[in-house]
Amino acid sequence: MPFTPRTPRVVAARRLHRRRDREATGRFLAEGPQAVREALHRPGTVTELFGTPAALDRYADLAARAAGADLPVSEVTDEALAALAETVAPQGLVAVCRHLDVPLDDALERGPRLVAVLAGIRDPGNAGTVLRTADAAGAGAVVFAGDAVDPYNGKCVRASAGSLFHVDVVRAADPVAVVDGLRAAGLTVLATTGYGDDDLDDLTDAGRLAAPTAWLFGSEAHGLPGELTAAADARVRVPLHGQAESLNLAAAAAVCLYASARAQR
Amino acid sequence: MPFTPRTPRVVAARRLHRRRDREATGRFLAEGPQAVREALHRPGTVTELFGTPAALDRYADLAARAAGADLPVSEVTDEALAALAETVAPQGLVAVCRHLDVPLDDALERGPRLVAVLAGIRDPGNAGTVLRTADAAGAGAVVFAGDAVDPYNGKCVRASAGSLFHVDVVRAADPVAVVDGLRAAGLTVLATTGYGDDDLDDLTDAGRLAAPTAWLFGSEAHGLPGELTAAADARVRVPLHGQAESLNLAAAAAVCLYASARAQR
Numbered sequence: 205m206p207f208t209p210r211t212p213r214v215v216a217a218r219r220l221h222r223r224r225d226r227e228a229t230g231r232f233l234a235e236g237p238q239a240v241r242e243a244l245h246r247p248g249t250v251t252e253l254f255g256t257p258a259a260l261d262r263y264a265d266l267a268a269r270a271a272g273a274d275l276p277v278s279e280v281t282d283e284a285l286a287a288l289a290e291t292v293a294p295q296g297l298v299a300v301c302r303h304l305d306v307p308l309d310d311a312l313e314r315g316p317r318l319v320a321v322l323a324g325i326r327d328p329g330n331a332g333t334v335l336r337t338a339d340a341a342g343a344g345a346v347v348f349a350g351d352a353v354d355p356y357n358g359k360c361v362r363a364s365a366g367s368l369f370h371v372d373v374v375r376a377a378d379p380v381a382v383v384d385g386l387r388a389a390g391l392t393v394l395a396t397t398g399y400g401d402d403d404l405d406d407l408t409d410a411g412r413l414a415a416p417t418a419w420l421f422g423s424e425a426h427g428l429p430g431e432l433t434a435a436a437d438a439r440v441r442v443p444l445h446g447q448a449e450s451l452n453l454a455a456a457a458a459v460c461l462y463a464s465a466r467a468q469r
Numbered sequence: 470m471p472f473t474p475r476t477p478r479v480v481a482a483r484r485l486h487r488r489r490d491r492e493a494t495g496r497f498l499a500e501g502p503q504a505v506r507e508a509l510h511r512p513g514t515v516t517e518l519f520g521t522p523a524a525l526d527r528y529a530d531l532a533a534r535a536a537g538a539d540l541p542v543s544e545v546t547d548e549a550l551a552a553l554a555e556t557v558a559p560q561g562l563v564a565v566c567r568h569l570d571v572p573l574d575d576a577l578e579r580g581p582r583l584v585a586v587l588a589g590i591r592d593p594g595n596a597g598t599v600l601r602t603a604d605a606a607g608a609g610a611v612v613f614a615g616d617a618v619d620p621y622n623g624k625c626v627r628a629s630a631g632s633l634f635h636v637d638v639v640r641a642a643d644p645v646a647v648v649d650g651l652r653a654a655g656l657t658v659l660a661t662t663g664y665g666d667d668d669l670d671d672l673t674d675a676g677r678l679a680a681p682t683a684w685l686f687g688s689e690a691h692g693l694p695g696e697l698t699a700a701a702d703a704r705v706r707v708p709l710h711g712q713a714e715s716l717n718l719a720a721a722a723a724v725c726l727y728a729s730a731r732a733q734r
Contacts, residue, residue, distance in 0.1 A: 238714075333717055333719070333720065336713055336716070336717060336720070337713075337716060337717075337720045338711075339711040339712060339713040340707075340709050340710065340711055340713035340715075340716050340720070341710055341711065342710030342711045343711065363717075365713065365714070365715070365717070366712075366713070366714065367711070367712070367713050370711060370712040370713065371711065405731055405734070408731075442605075442727075443730070444605050445605065445606055445607030445730050446603075446604040446605055446606065446607045446608065446632070446635060446636065447604060447631075447632070447635040448601055448602075448604040448605035448630065448631070448632050448635065449503075449630070449631065450605075450630070451601070451602060451605050451723070452598055452601060452602075452628075452630070452719070454598070454717070454719045454720055454723070455598065455601070455602045455605070455719055455720065455722075455723035456723075457720075458716070458719070458720035458721075458723040458724050459723050459724065459727045462707075462724045462727075465708070465710050466670055466673075469670070
């Protein structure tokens with residue numbers, strides 16, 4: 205019989221919608237076939253897979269991969285799936301995953317040439333989008349610093365479109381210590397701010413983006429805290445050619461990260 | 470006495486939350502001091518301003534500017550403001566505005582060197598964000614083509630962060646006719662697609678982005694229709710350096726539009 209919303213394992217997994225329970229268990233939920241596939245590609249990440257009979261049939265390759273890794277694969281009713289999922293059209297699959305974050309030093313030991321630091325970004329959709337963009341631009345690590353959103357928040361996981369499982373995710377309480385660590389590892393630390401002294405195009409023209417670089421991004425509402433912009437090697441503004449007062453966070457991050465990717469080719 | 474939610478002018482303005490009423494009247498709502506300021510900067514756009522007494526006091530410069538242009542400025546209760554606004558923290562001001570769109574030919578007569586075409590993009594937040602990014606990158610016109618979202622949708626207006634009032638907005642039912650018009654005006658038409666033959670970096674290196682350019686963007690879910698990718702001068706993919714399968718729409722548009730802006734300097 206498929207599990208129902210009252211089956212204890214479903215009840216336990218469902219609690220992972222709350223940050224407190226994610227922190228206590230070191231687990232989070234990934235929903236939908238794309239996220240489940242990416243999670244299964246990373247050995248040791250998935251601990252359990254739930255699916256409706258229809259979804260386990262439709263995505264039989266994923267069910268087989270999970271079973272082949274000796275993971276419990278459980279049929280659930282549509283009601284149980286709806287309880288486990290946060291979206292209206294969850295496509296029938298939800299995986300319980302282990303937290304993935306690594307200490308900053310471990311991430312830096314792998315010598316990333318591009319790093320994105322999300323400093324105090326509270327919006328999970330924005331954070332997940334920047335994580336996805338950083339992955340696309342070739343970043344090796346993404347640091348959630350200060351009081352940034354929990355990277356395992358369901359909306360962040362979904363916005364990352366699988367990239368949460370591709371890059372080294374770091375969580376660090378003290379963003380200034382992160383800047384020190386990045387610089388000690390040989391990375392140039394660039395703070396993005398609308399009022400920066402350096403124009404992104406000028407930095408590019410001067411060849412300063414070719415070096416290994418860490419970009420600091422702040423929240424759209426509050427920007428970067430002053431201590432972080434001061435701690436960076438340079439304060440960079442994306443040029444505004446029209447009348448817009450600013451770019452939104454996802455767009456600014458895309459322009460900066462891709463400027464680095466191009467300069468580093 | 471301030472207007473209440475039942476005052477006929479508030480009732481009439483409130484109907485503009487519905488597309489049908491926007492189309493019938495040629496009016497839409499702009500909420501918050503930033504949007505109201507940008508709208509007032511564009512003569513003939515605002516037809517009426519509503520504000521709570523506190524907001525009209527706090528933003529006295531905006532109230533004075535509206536009154537100076539012989540526009541009705543009306544005090545409304547907090548309840549009436551909440552009925553007019555769509556956000557939870559509307560900051561006390563809502564303006565009724567005239568539709569701004571111009572025919573494609575009028576926009577092209579001004580000789581824009583950069584144009585963004587939103588083809589069938591249904592998500593108002595995405596459309597507004599791309600509009601904002603296009604403005605920041607120096608685009609002269611943004612075309613809402615095919616069954617794209619109504620540019621006067623409240624969420625689109627808010628996501629544009631004022632840019633709706635900065636660029637020439639065009640609405641066009643037939644996207645292929647738009648491509649023909651753009652090309653006849655001397656613009657190179659580039660279609661963005663994950664499966665494009667041309668890599669954005671290669672096009673940049675070859676100097677092909679220095680010419681006046683129109684970018685075609687499709688919805689994140691469905692991409693561009695085949696007839697549009699076929700009609701373009703080239704099909705361009707943003708390079709993916711990491712493991713991400715794609716970029717989200719706002720990020721891809723930012724990278725493409727800023728690549729053009731830089732090449733056109």
